[in-house]
């Protein structure tokens with residue numbers, strides 16, 4: 001039987017297991033990527049593991065999420081990251097150089113290689129045939145040390161593209177259509193592999209918009225085959241020699257197949273406050289818009305800004321609307337500036353930000369209360385923009401620019417008639433030939449020892465798993481709790497990312513602001529949640545901080561992939577419960593696992609009897625591999641990895 005492209009790359013990198021869907025496999029990692037909010041902890045863990053040099057082919061450390069320097073904390077973090085990259089042998093991308101996925105795509109992503117990144121949108125370079133997976137920081141630290149990465153073998157789904165995009169439909173509409181059909185849970189345990197005759201019409205930047213937002217489907221990764229478009233892109237970024245022809249075998253078998261006819265797509269928009277609340281733009285026309293933003297790792301590059309240049313020629317941003325462009329890479333901004341487009345956009349009423357994630361996580365450009373903001377980003381979870389009563393819509397650069405001109409949501413097809421606009425289409429720069437001044441390679445490193453400012457703490461450790469786990473239900477939560485709910489990523493909180501004692505005070509504060517205090521005071525303690533607990537980012541702080549506060553187990557109807565791995569990594573027991581049990585448990589209930597949990601975890605038990613207030617009982621399930629059980633038993637992955645190293 002032939003192989004899918006995903007299977008081929010995994011097979012090439014396999015160090016443990018076979019490719020049976022649902023079974024755990026270990027793979028070798030070629031490249032790693034870390035960003036500033038997750039990276040400080042990764043390098044502290046790398047140090048705590050006693051590792052001395054990066055062992056992967058390439059490691060890159062970016063400073064993109066929190067680049068504004070409000071006080072010494074972010075600056076100290078950036079300096080620490082530069083010193084860590086220099087000391088251990090990673091590339092360092094300075095603050096302002098751009099968003100990790102975009103800078104990585106332009107400089108390092110390579111077809112056929114594996115990439116592991118401590119950011120949930122790591123799958124972005126799947127658009128040029130790289131198998132890229134997002135993971136918790138500790139998994140990255142271990143991979144950088146030469147250890148394998150373990151993941152459940154995903155099902156590979158064939159997304160067959162037919163036809164070509166026409167008129168005002170864009171790559172963003174392809175992935176919004178996927179979200180409309182499949183929802184934010186539709187990709188859990190899956191890799192989406194794009195095939196079919198429609199693939200060849202899409203440029204690499206269009207493909208990476210699609211693979212980037214596969215994360216919103218909950219997918220392990222998304223990938224395109226390589227072809228002339230890939231070769232063309234690699235030539236433009238000056239790395240033509242890295243092209244390899246890759247694709248599935250003709251007789252490859254897929255777990256499922258989805259067909260999208262590109263020629264039938266129309267401009268779509270995700271309405272507040274979930275990326276899968278997708279409707280045609282025409283359904284929400286007329287809503288007054290106060291802010292428009294082009295940026296983010298999804299649609300923030302040269303190719304995403306150029307449509308705004310074309311559409312705003314001879315036009316202006318509406319007077320009651322603010323339009324901001326935050327380029328995804330400084331290189332994109334530099335090329336646009338050289339072409340004179342930055343000046344043209346400014347003259348049309350657009351404001352420019354530095355190349356950063358910033359507003360995507362509520363850092364800067366926070367919308368006014370109860371106002372509509374249209375963004376080309378990938379997430380619109382409630383409150384993520386920095387204000388609780390936000391109304392963030394997600395759309396393509398074309399739809400965003402149309403709204404900026406009209407001052408209200410409008411289908412660009414309708415605006416085109418009134419303003420005599422032509423669909424801008426996609427256009428790549430001749431060459432991506434920006435300066436590399438902000439990239440420091442390991443050979444150019446300026447530090448050879450770690451520089452830790454006062455806000456950089458230690459990595460907390462947990463004791464090995466004992467015989468009992470439980471305590472008060474400190475918090476009962478609904479479905480789809482995101483890592484943003486658990487540890488908000490806003491500026492006032494993120495600055496403590498290297499200081500767990502301080503950061504933990506904000507744990508789940510967006511759900512209940514007494515949580516941290518109550519959790520810390522209680523002996524033990526558990527969390528209860530509905531479906532898809534921990535969706536969103538790869539932020540391991542969302543497991544690390546609850547662990548620090550003494551949370552011993554999470555009972556949920558289901559878990560998001562990366563967050564579940566993070567719970568294992570920090571010694572918190574993730575247990576699955578059914579809907580009926582979820583409904584019966586109340587906040588404040590005293591929950592104790594009746595069976596000896598330590599013994600059960602070690603011996604492979606997958607069901608545990610749990611008592612509630614000593615009055616009624618239910619069964620909770622532990623779905624864990626042997627390796628994950630060992631990690632839990634050791635009190636987390638840091639202790640486990642050290643044990644492994646000591647025992648040779």
Ligand code: F3S
Pocket residue numbers: 065099100101119121296297298356357358360361378379
């Ligand atoms: Fe940054 Fe937002 Fe992407 S935080 S990495 S732009 S999802």
